[in-house]
Every structure is written in C-alpha cells, then in structure tokens.
Amino acid sequence: MPVIAVDVMSGERGALECIRGAVLAIAADPDLQLLLVGDANLIASELDSLRLAPGLRARLDIVAAAEVVLMTDAPREAIRRKKRSSMRIAIDLVHERRAGGVVSAGNTGALTAIAHFVLKCLPGIERAPIMSAIPNARSVTHMLDLGANTRATPLQLLQFAVMGSIVARDVHGVQTPRIGLLNIGAEETKGHELVQEAHVLLRALAAHADPARRIDYRGFVEGHDIFTGDVDVVVTDGFTGNVALKTMEGVAALIGARLRSEFRASFVTRLAGLIAQPVLRRVSGSLDPRRFNGAVMVGLGGVVVKSHGSAERVALARAIAIAAAAVRGGLVGHVDQALGAAH
C-alpha cells in the first residue's frame, strides 16, 4: 500500500482544507495510507470532528511538526532554519523510507530546495524538472520543465524528455508517449543552438538500438501545439515552460473576464448568460486548473508532488492521487534505471 506524507500546514487555504483534501483522497483510494504532517492537536481534533469511518481513520496517521515554512521564507533559510517544519519533516519521512512520496502546497522555492537537499538528484541526473498536465483538445499534454531550473543544456533537455516519457507512462498510463521539443518553428533549421543540439540527441535516442531505451520523439513543436494533442509530452527549459504556463493562465483568465463582463452588460445579455450558463460551466469545468493540480518533481530520490498554493480540498486530493500513482508505478526506480544506466 503506497504511503504518502502530506504537509497539511503550508497551503494558502490553511490546514483544515488540506486535511479535508487528504480525507477525500483516502476515501477515493482504498489502497492508500497517508501521514498527515503538522500541528498534531489541530489535526487530531479535526479528524475527530469529521467522524470518519474506522476503515478510513485507520489509514490516516499523524506526524507532529512544530514549525511551518512561510511563503516569504527564502529557500536557503528554509533549509537551514526550518528543520522542524511540516514541509521538512514530510520530506524526511520519504528519505527515511517511512513514506514513498510527499505532497506539499507550500512555498515552491523552499520545497524545491529542501527536496533537493534531503532526497538528492538520482545518480547521473543533472537537474530535477517540474512536470504537470495541461488540457489539450483531446485529453492532456504533459509539460516539463515548468520552472524548477531557469536554464537547460541539451543533455538536460534530453534527460527531461526521458523523464517526461516515464512519468507519462508510469503515472498517467500513456502507453508510448509521443515527445515534442518546444521551439519557435517546426522546421529543422529553427531555434537557437541549445534546441538544435538537443534535437540531434533526441533523434539519436529515438533510433537507439535497444528498444527499451528508445523514446518516441516527434521533433520540434510550437507554442500552439501544446493544446492540439499531437504530442503527449512537451519538453522545454524552466524559463520558457514557466512563461508558457503563466501565459496560458493569463489568456484563460482574460477570456473568462471578458465573457462575464459582456454577459453582465444588459438585461438581455444577463438573460442570455443565464441560459448559456450550464454550457459555460461545463467548458470552464473541463479547463479547471483543479482537475490538473499536482506537479511532479522528477529525478529525485523520492516522489515529490507540488500542489498549487491556493488548492482547495478537491485539488489537493488530486495531487495526492498523483503521488500515489507515481509510487505505485515505480517512478523513481524507472527513472534511475533509464538515466542511471545510460550515464
């Protein structure tokens, strides 16, 4: 049974929302054990008040943590001074093999730094990227790096492609993930030398003599291809990936705001909005970031899943489910095997 440590103290919505997310996760997955890390009294009294069925309650353990990493804590300070924080103790539990993975909705910089400090990159892996699912026209596109590293060498981009392929398969069940490398044109001559060199490495790996090593590399893709479903995994450096991710969020928010304000413009449009509401709800629901919450930090010596800071219970439960799937899928071992041996 996978065991996941959940840092319930660091989310923007507070511990009670995180605890309820953990309860949702455990109710949805009968083969999951959670360690709730944080203020032990608070967690215990909240669990009591929820009057859970004994079968659920038995799969929730409490691990006490006296401190909390704040959103304002600098990553280095968090490593040095917050050794008794819920975030640190949750990660320590993975290091001590009491948990297979950790989920936190806290300070991304601190989580990245502590996870690297405690769990380390697997041998041969230069950088651990962050990967998440993004809605596309058919299902979802998995994209990495979304911001853990501001730069990536061609070799690192190659490693991102291999890790992305493994996550898509082990965590999300995509049989043979099709990989695209993000560029500013699909033609072979486009882009700067980093993507050019990565392209050569990726083509070589796609033609590797050992079929177990091969990846299904489809070449360069452009920004709009993230949303077509023509590839399953889009690989890029953390600067470009983070800008693309936040650009998407910005466009979606702009379109949503325009629709709301236009439907509110007059009595007639308000009526039209009322009639169109179920459809608009379905569309916005299908693109709802909560459905895609849970970004995996790949390449570390344990499963680390970052939840959005503002995630509420449903979104947090989804992040926990991703961590559980990664542990069940043997993600860490497969990444180690693929890139450790290749190195």
Place this chain on the structure above:
Amino acid sequence: MPVIAVDVMSGERGALECIRGAVLAIAADPDLQLLLVGDANLIASELDSLRLAPGLRARLDIVAAAEVVLMTDAPREAIRRKKRSSMRIAIDLVHERRAGGVVSAGNTGALTAIAHFVLKCLPGIERAPIMSAIPNARSVTHMLDLGANTRATPLQLLQFAVMGSIVARDVHGVQTPRIGLLNIGAEETKGHELVQEAHVLLRALAAHADPARRIDYRGFVEGHDIFTGDVDVVVTDGFTGNVALKTMEGVAALIGARLRSEFRASFVTRLAGLIAQPVLRRVSGSLDPRRFNGAVMVGLGGVVVKSHGSAERVALARAIAIAAAAVRGGLVGHVDQALGAAH
C-alpha cells in the same frame, strides 16, 4: 503625406485580397499614399474593376515586380535570387526614400533577412526585434521580441525596452509607456543571469539624469501580466516571446473549440448557443487577431511592418495604418536619436 509600399503578392490570400486591403486603408486615411508592388497588369485591372473615386485612385500608384518570394523560399536564397520580387522591390523603395515604410504579408524569414540586408540596423543597434499588440484586460500590451532573434543579451534587452517604449509612444500614442521585463517571478532574485543583468541596466536607465533618456521601467513581470494591463510594454527575447505568442493563440483556439462543441452538443445547448451568440461574437471580436494585425520590425533604417500571412483585407488595412502611424510618428528618427547617441 506618408508613402507606404505594399507588397501585394506575398500574402496567403492572394493579390486581390491585398489590393482590397490597400483600398480600405486609403479610404480610411485621407492623408496616405500607397505604392502597390506586384504584377502591374493584375493590379491595374483590379483597380479598374473597383471603380474607385478619382480622389482615392490618385493616391494609389503601381510599381511592377516580376517575381514573388514563396513561403518555401529560404531567407538567404530570397536575398540572392529574388531581386525582382515584390517583397524586395517594396523594401528597395524604402531604401531609395520613395516610400517611408513597407508592409508585407509574406515569408517572415525572407522579409526579416531582406529588410536587414537592404535597410540595415541603425548604427548602435545590435538586433531588430519584432513587436506587436496583444489584447489585455484594459486595452493592449505591446510585446517584443516576438521571434526575430532567438537570443538576446542584456544590452539587447535594454535596447528592446527603449525601442518598445518609442513604438508605444510614436505609433500607438501611449504617453509614458510602462515597461516590464518578462521573467518567471516578480521578485528581484528570480530568473537567470541574462534577465538579472538586463534588470540592472533597465533600473539604471529608469533613473537616468537626463529625463529625455529615462524610461518608465516597472521591473519583472510574469506570463499572466501580459494580459492585466499593468504595463504597456513587455520585453523578452525572441524565443520566449514567440513561444508565449503561440501559446496564447493555442489557448484561445482551444477555448473557442470547446465552446463551439459544447454548444453543439444537444438541441437545448444549440438553442442556448443561439441566444448567447451575440455576446460570444462580441467577446471573440474583441480578441480577434485581425484587430491586432501588423507587427513592427524596430531598429532598421526604415519602417517595416509584417502582416500575418493569412490576413484578409481588414487585417491588412490595419497593418498599413500601423506603418503610416510609424512614419508620421517619426519612429526611425526617434530610435536613431535614442540609441545612436547613447551608444
């Protein structure tokens, strides 16, 4: 009266659509002269068939060109072998000072290459970026570089900021443009060394002793800030800018497709769609790329405006109006003054 050379042969929609765009532009602007460059017989017979008022017809001249740059022509080949093309001759007209600016909907790589080859970068300017308007919550954000250069040094990013500020003021009438530098976080410590160094240069320029040299630099912005209207100009390298631009287009297309398919789902939703249609049309109209057509290549020895390849007449007329505004605003002289002297 500004004179603009229009390459009517290179757009994906054909010469007739471009000619009609030119007629729209001249009808909307009584103080504009156009040189239509291309197949002289075709242009003349189309103008005849439109039976224009003599006042309009008098402001349209025809310049013959025997060849066309194709979308498949490599930039270097286009420079070497397409010297009698409509694109080349239109740019030559600017070089010969028979026109103040040029508009083309042709092959971007070839246009960039020929414009650089014929018109050259202004002295002291290292790279000519491409800049365009993007809708935001209040009006538009001007963004550069959208893909002319895959890399940018800190000095080049500084130059982009100065040029962006001048275009926003001279072409789009923004009094004191607020400038943001695209990064993956708003905090001072975020990002790689290129944006860090550019940030230092930009802060120094914002505090320049000479008020005429100062720019209104507001610091780092993130992907979602492109759409808030908190800054007027967003500066980035051509790789990141191009990915962000195409990501926006992809998200908008995805949301549009989802809305259409959900409204088509059943009789009831089709009815709801019919009732909501005027509002949806207004929203999609307010974000319609045609309204934002016309990307300015800044930093060259003449005004060069790239129209989208698939632009129809209204969009092309808008690109021509932008070129006219740039000539009227004295764009080239102001850029030369700002960056030539600083150098």
